[in-house]
Every structure is written in structure tokens, then in C-alpha cells.
Amino acid sequence: xxxIKNLHASVEDKPILKGLNLDIKPGEVHAIMGPNGAGKSTLxxxxxxxxxxxxxxxxxxxxxxxxxxxxxxxxxxxxxxxxFQYPVEIPGxxxxxxxxxxxxxxxxxxxxxxxxxxxxxxxxxxxxxxxxLDQSFLKRGVNEGFSGGEKKRNELMQMMxxxxxxxxxxxTDSGLDxxxxxxxxxxxxxxxxxxxxxxxxxxYQRLLDYIVPDYVHVLxxxxxxxxxxxxxxxxxxEKGYGWLENGEA
Amino acid sequence: MNDVVxxxxxxxxxxxxxxxxxxxxAAGFISEIESETLPPGLNEDVIRFISAKKGEPEWLTEWRxxxxxxxxxxxxxxxxxxxxxxxxxxxxxxYSAPKSMADGPKSLDEVDPKLLETYEKLxxxxxxxxxxxxxxxxxxxxxVSVATTFRDKLEEAGVIFxxxxxxxxxxxxxxxxxxxxxxxxxxxxxxxxxxxxFSDGSFVYIPKGVRCPMELSTYFRINEAKTxxxxxxxxxxxxxxxxxxxxGCTAPMRDENQLHAAVVELVAMDDAEIKYSTVQNWYPGDxxxxxxxxxxxxxxxxxxxxxxxxxxxxxTGSAVTWKYPxxxxxxxxxxxxxxxxxxxxxxxxxxxxxKMIHLGKNTRSTIISKGISxxxxxxxxxxxxxxxxxxxxxxNFTQCDSLLIxxxxxxxxxPYIESKHPSAVIEHEATTSTVSDDQLFLCRQxxxxxxxxxxxxVNGFCKEVFKxxxxxxxxxAGKLLEISLEGSVG
Numbered sequence: 214x215x216x217i218k219n220l221h222a223s224v225e226d227k228p229i230l231k232g233l234n235l236d237i238k239p240g241e242v243h244a245i246m247g248p249n250g251a252g253k254s255t256l257x258x259x260x261x262x263x264x265x266x267x268x269x270x271x272x273x274x275x276x277x278x279x280x281x282x283x284x285x286x287x288x289x290x291x292x293x294x295x296x297f298q299y300p301v302e303i304p305g306x307x308x309x310x311x312x313x314x315x316x317x318x319x320x321x322x323x324x325x326x327x328x329x330x331x332x333x334x335x336x337x338x339x340x341x342x343x344x345x346l347d348q349s350f351l352k353r354g355v356n357e358g359f360s361g362g363e364k365k366r367n368e369l370m371q372m373m374x375x376x377x378x379x380x381x382x383x384x385t386d387s388g389l390d391x392x393x394x395x396x397x398x399x400x401x402x403x404x405x406x407x408x409x410x411x412x413x414x415x416x417y418q419r420l421l422d423y424i425v426p427d428y429v430h431v432l433x434x435x436x437x438x439x440x441x442x443x444x445x446x447x448x449x450x451e452k453g454y455g456w457l458e459n460g461e462a
Numbered sequence: 463m464n465d466v467v468x469x470x471x472x473x474x475x476x477x478x479x480x481x482x483x484x485x486x487x488a489a490g491f492i493s494e495i496e497s498e499t500l501p502p503g504l505n506e507d508v509i510r511f512i513s514a515k516k517g518e519p520e521w522l523t524e525w526r527x528x529x530x531x532x533x534x535x536x537x538x539x540x541x542x543x544x545x546x547x548x549x550x551x552x553x554x555x556x557y558s559a560p561k562s563m564a565d566g567p568k569s570l571d572e573v574d575p576k577l578l579e580t581y582e583k584l585x586x587x588x589x590x591x592x593x594x595x596x597x598x599x600x601x602x603x604x605x606v607s608v609a610t611t612f613r614d615k616l617e618e619a620g621v622i623f624x625x626x627x628x629x630x631x632x633x634x635x636x637x638x639x640x641x642x643x644x645x646x647x648x649x650x651x652x653x654x655x656x657x658x659x660f661s662d663g664s665f666v667y668i669p670k671g672v673r674c675p676m677e678l679s680t681y682f683r684i685n686e687a688k689t690x691x692x693x694x695x696x697x698x699x700x701x702x703x704x705x706x707x708x709x710g711c712t713a714p715m716r717d718e719n720q721l722h723a724a725v726v727e728l729v730a731m732d733d734a735e736i737k738y739s740t741v742q743n744w745y746p747g748d749x750x751x752x753x754x755x756x757x758x759x760x761x762x763x764x765x766x767x768x769x770x771x772x773x774x775x776x777x778t779g780s781a782v783t784w785k786y787p788x789x790x791x792x793x794x795x796x797x798x799x800x801x802x803x804x805x806x807x808x809x810x811x812x813x814x815x816x817k818m819i820h821l822g823k824n825t826r827s828t829i830i831s832k833g834i835s836x837x838x839x840x841x842x843x844x845x846x847x848x849x850x851x852x853x854x855x856x857x858n859f860t861q862c863d864s865l866l867i868x869x870x871x872x873x874x875x876x877p878y879i880e881s882k883h884p885s886a887v888i889e890h891e892a893t894t895s896t897v898s899d900d901q902l903f904l905c906r907q908x909x910x911x912x913x914x915x916x917x918x919x920v921n922g923f924c925k926e927v928f929k930x931x932x933x934x935x936x937x938x939a940g941k942l943l944e945i946s947l948e949g950s951v952g
Binding site for chain 1: 895898899900901903904905906907908909910911912914918919921922923924925
């Protein structure tokens with residue numbers, strides 16, 4: 214699915230990622246854990262092509278294409294999806310309009326015809342229901358006045374509509390109560406299949422009780438310092454990150 | 463006073479944002495049409511020439527001369543938040559007419575085909591297409607009206623819709639009664655100039671109790687170089703009548719600045735309703751700020767008892783705009799509305815807003831203004847809400863929002879409030895926001911390219927105003943914003 218090699222990236226000339234390597238096969242779920250400031254969110258932003266994140270070395274090949282050479286929107290159309298930790302509001306632009314523009318762009322890239330308004334609305338209604346939001350959310354401005362939990366569910370709904378290849382969940386659990394966490398986790402689990410891969414970035418082990426990963430990686434000081442199975446998350450929960458950062462890994 | 467300049471500079475590190483400031487002006491072609499143009503200069507003889515050319519009655523010639531003499535005593539205003547080189551009024555030509563118009567066309571077949579082609583290019587079809595659209599059009603090319611469609615059907619309803627030059631002859635009593643009744647000759651520098659030299663424009667009269675059967679529309683175009691356009695529009699809606707009127711404007715791309723100084727007067731008698739919509743797309747000048755139209759316009763309405771006047775404007779063109787469509791709410795319970803989208807890009811400057819003058823009891827007004835600044839442009843809202851001593855129970859609500867794209871533009875708000883009645887209520891809300899990098903990133907991460915994203919965000923920002931526009935014009939306005947913003951974000 215994606216092969217990240219020796220990835221170096223800086224923000225405002227300050228190196229954040231310092232030689233990150235990660236291989237993800239189709240259908241796998243990889244959790245990235247680590248202390249604050251380790252570069253967890255930077256990884257998602259660099260892969261998605263956010264401005265201000267400068268790649269200084271390395272490569273990230275997704276489905277045979279070098280991601281780092283593509284425009285931000287092209288990466289999205291190729292099937293990379295970033296679920297935001299703090300989704301931004303776009304006042305006045307209805308969710309429905311936004312989703313249609315998004316789905317249209319992705320379908321066009323895939324050489325598919327655009328869905329007509331009626332069929333699109335039908336599809337969008339299904340997905341809204343699936344994430345337990347009221348239908349009125351389709352008419353509201355994108356994330357406008359949504360609570361933290363509603364914003365996260367809205368992100369999940371977009372993910373379901375776009376059916377991406379690689380989903381990056383950036384601290385999706387932050388600010389969620391246990392009910393909302395379950396809704397989001399159920400949604401993600403329903404989307405797991407043999408072709409779709411996930412990178413789940415999280416600070417706490419809690420989310421991984423619901424979204425059970427195939428692999429857990431610890432990111433510290435811009436590199437992956439330890440990898441293991443799902444049990445590594447529990448170990449981290451118990452011991453914290455200090456023992457890894459002190460160079461024992 | 464709420465003066466906001468570059469508030470976004472801190473949170474907009476986006477360096478690309480100005481890189482592609484480049485704009486195509488689709489209406490920027492010049493038509494090669496033989497014209498009869500008066501040599502530059504302004505004096506009493508020129509005014510007499512214009513008046514004679516139109517075979518005007520004595521009273522109108524005198525009226526013009528009176529305005530001219532008033533204008534000579536006046537000074538060009540300097541209070542607006544705009545900077546420009548003042549026009550040399552002696553270097554302008556005050557009359558230009560396509561030659562084929564000299565004898566006056568009897569029907570469309572006699573109109574210069576090149577002229578019709580121009581309108582086709584502008585997407586203003588005068589023939590059958592209009593039937594589909596159900597819009598009656600009066601097209602003003604430089605200084606004269608070219609054709610008024612649908613006249614027969616309107617006549618059936620008793621509606622008068624014709625060039626004002628023709629109305630002077632056919633309905634002198636109406637023109638004489640109302641011309642200058644809302645915007646007096648000496649109201650301001652440009653209204654005085656317009657009163658002296660106005661060349662043509664539209665005249666509309668809706669009889670008592672009549673609901674105008676279709677949208678009325680005027681399309682203005684400045685073609686000749688070094689000409690000013692001074693059109694004059696007068697709309698009278700008699701008691702209990704209803705009319706919706708649309709105005710569109712374009713001009714060719716020229717290096718020199720051209721002057722457009724129009725006057726629009728609306729009279730809404732008791733229980734009447736006038737809805738006046740403008741899509742203004744005069745040539746804004748190039749990306750260096752060279753050329754473009756100076757748009758100095760006076761628009762005002764008077765609303766009698768229970769009458770309602772609604773101004774909706776989408777202003778995307780012109781190098782400099784100076785325009786305040788206003789309502790004098792004279793009658794009790796009368797209503798005034800102002801919905802505005804003003805977009806400036808590159809070096810454009812706009813100082814626009816409204817005046818709501820509440821005279822009658824229980825008068826109500828609503829002001830919704832959306833200013834969008836991109837490039838190095840300056841965009842100012844200037845509004846006056848005045849509650850006079852008789853305005854018992856009057857109410858105003860003003861909402862004034864500014865959107866900044868990039869960190870080299872400016873948004874300014876100058877609201878003036880005067881209240882002489884203790885029971886009057888005035889509410890004012892104002893916001894300033896930016897198209898943020900985070901919003902653009904969210905859109906792009908969902909596969910939407912930057913231009914589409916900006917246009918979507920800007921359209922969302924303007925939604926409250928667009929919903930006031932007639933359907934087809936709302937679509938056109940949305941597209942116009944898209945074109946005007948092209949390349950404003952990299």
C-alpha cells in the first residue's frame with residue numbers, strides 16, 4: 214500500500230521527522246504512538262501535503278506512485294485520506310455541497326461519471342445515518358457550530374463517502390467521550406477490509422481497545438524507535454514513553 | 463469606526479497566495495462600430511448639443527443647464543476611502559452614439575449587426591433567447607438605447623419601459639414630475655454632472671395595482687474610448703404595484719480610465735414594491751492597476767406608506783467604485799433593504815454601502831453587506847442609518863462582514879448612526895474573517911482544487927445576498943465571483 218523510506222521533514226526549518234521508515238500492506242492497521250512533540254501529527258500532514266511542511270529527504274510511494282511529488286489534492290484523489298484532529302469550519306458552505314465537490318473530484322480522477330444530485334443525496338443520507346448524525350447536518354455549514362464529537366463523526370462520514378485506500382486518523386480520539394469514540398471506532402472497523410489500510414495516530418492506548426491494530430509503532434524524536442504487535446500499546450500504557458526515549462530501544 | 467487592515471498576516475504564512483494574481487476579463491473586447499462621438503470638452507454648447515440631438519423640449523434643456531451651472535460651483539468629493547487620479551472633465555467626450563443609430567432603428571433588423579454581435583458575446587441575447595428567459599431588456603451602448611425587447615407585452619399590462627430619451631417625448635408629464643425628485647440636481651458633484659449631460663438610460667412606470675409580468679433589465683456597455691457614460695434611470699411604481707429590475711454592466715479593456723457616473727431614482731408609491739438588482743462587472747483595470755472604470759454612481763429610492771424597496775448589488779468590476787444605493791423611508795411602515803456583495807482584487811478600490819433614512823413611523827431597514835478583498839485591493843463599507851424625529855418605533859438591522867484573501871489587501875468599515883427618536887432600535891453586527899490556509903487544506907485534502915475551494919468558500923460567504931437575486935442572476939453572480947477571483951490564491 215505505502216512504503217515510507219528515510220523520511221525527513223521540517224517545519225519552519227526545524228527538523229521534525231528524521232529518517233522515518235514504515236511499510237504498510239493492504240488491509241493492515243498500524244497504530245503510531247508516542248510522546249507529545251515526537252512528530253506524530255507531522256507524519257499525517259507531510260503525507261497529505263500540507264503547506265509549511267517541507268520534505269528534506271526520503272520517499273513515500275503509495276500504490277507505485279511517489280506521493281511527495283503530487284499536489285495535495287492529487288494525493289487525496291489517489292486515495293489518501295487524513296481525518297483531522299481539529300477539523301476547521303467553513304461557514305456558509307453546506308456540508309452537502311462540500312461533499313459533492315469532493316466526491317465529484319475523486320470520481321472524475323478515477324474516470325467515473327459524476328453522481329447526479331438525487332443519487333448523491335441518497336448516498337449522503339445513508340452515511341449520515343451510519344455515523345449517527347441528524348440529516349440536518351447535510352444542510353449545515355461544514356463543521357459550523359458542530360461540537361467536537363460531531364466534527365469527528367463528520368470526518369468519518371467523509372471518509373465513508375470517499376472510500377479511500379489509505380486512511381490516516383490523526384488523534385481522532387482527542388476530545389471524544391466514550392459513546393462518540395465507539396461510534397467512530399465502529400465506523401472505522403466497518404470500513405476495514407483487505408484492500409484498505411489505516412494509520413491510527415494516537416497518544417493514548419484507549420482508542421486501540423476499539424480499533425485493534427495489527428502493528429504498533431512508537432515514534433520518538435522523528436523516528437520509529439520501536440515496533441510490535443497490539444500488546445506493545447498496553448506496555449506503553451503501563452510504562453509510559455520515557456524508557457524508550459532514554460535510548461533503551 | 464472599525465478599521466481592519468491585514469489582520470490575517472500573522473496566521474497566513476501562505477507565500478503562494480499572491481503568486482498567481484492574474485485575471486481574465488471576459489467582456490474585454492472592443493467592438494468596431496462606427497460611432498458619432500462629440501469632441502472632448504464640456505460647456506453650455508455641448509449640453510445644448512446633447513439636448514438638441516435628442517430633440518428635447520425646452521424645459522429639459524434648461525434643467526440640464528441649471529445642473530451644469532450648479533456643477534461648476536461644486537467640488538469633487540474626497541471623503542471616500544479611495545485614491546485615484548481625478549478625471550479631467552474637459553478631456554472627456556460627453557456623447558457617443560453608434561452611427562447606425564443616427565436615424566433611429568425602427569426594429570431590431572435595422573440595428574447594426576456588429577452591435578448585436580457585441581451583445582451576443584456578452585451573453586445578452588436580444589431575440590428569442592430572451593423570450594425563454596422572460597426578461598425584457600433595454601440595452602444601452604455608450605450613450606444610447608439600442609433596443610427594448612418585449613415592449614408589446616409590457617404595453618398590454620400598461621407598463622412603460624423605454625429609453626428615457628423616448629419617454630421625454632412620449633410621457634413628458636411623468637418624466638417632468640419625477641426626474642430629479644429623489645436625487646436633486648445639486649445632490650452631489652456627480653449627480654450634478656449627470657443631470658447636465660445624461661445621455662440615455664431606462665424609464666419605467668408601473669401603473670396602480672399592476673404586478674409587472676416579467677423581470678425588466680437594462681444592460682449597459684461602454685465601448686468608445688475616452689467617453690464617459692452618464693446614464694439616468696427613473697423607475698416609478700405607482701400605488702400597489704410591483705416590479706423587479708435588473709441591471710448589468712461591462713466595458714472593454716482599455717488602458718485609460720473611463721468614467722461612469724450614473725444616477726438612478728426609484729419612486730415607490732403607497733403599497734408599491736421595487737426590487738432593484740445590479741450585477742456590475744465594469745472593466746476593473748489590469749493586474750498592475752492600469753485602466754479600468756471609475757464607477758461613481760448615485761442611486762436612491764423614496765418609499766411611501768407601506769412601500770418596500772430592495773437594493774441588491776453584486777459589484778465585482780471597476781477600478782474605483784463609489785456607490786451608496788439608499789432608501790428614504792418617507793411613509794409610515796415603509797421598508798428598505800440593501801444586500802451587497804462587493805469583491806475587489808488586484809488594485810481595485812471600492813467604497814460602497816447605503817444610507818437608510820427613516821422618516822416615517824415603524825419604518826424598517828435591513829443592511830447585509832459582504833465585502834471580499836483579494837490581491838492588493840481596498841474594500842470599504844460605508845453606511846448611514848438615520849432615525850429622524852418622526853421615526854417612532856423604527857428599526858434597523860445591519861450586518862457587515864468582511865472576508866480577506868491574502869495579507870496585502872484591506873477591509874474597512876465606516877458605519878454612521880444618527881438617532882433622533884428614543885424608540886428607534888438600531889442593531890449593528892460586524893465580522894472580519896479570512897480564507898484560511900486550514901480551510902484550503904481541508905478542501906484540498908478532500909480532492910478539491912484550490913480555485914474551486916476559494917470560489918466555494920467565497921460563495922458560501924455571500925449566500926445571504928445571492929439568495930436575494932433572481933435565480934438566473936444568482937448563478938451568473940456566482941460565476942462572476944469565480945472569474946474575478948481567478949488566480950487570487952496560488
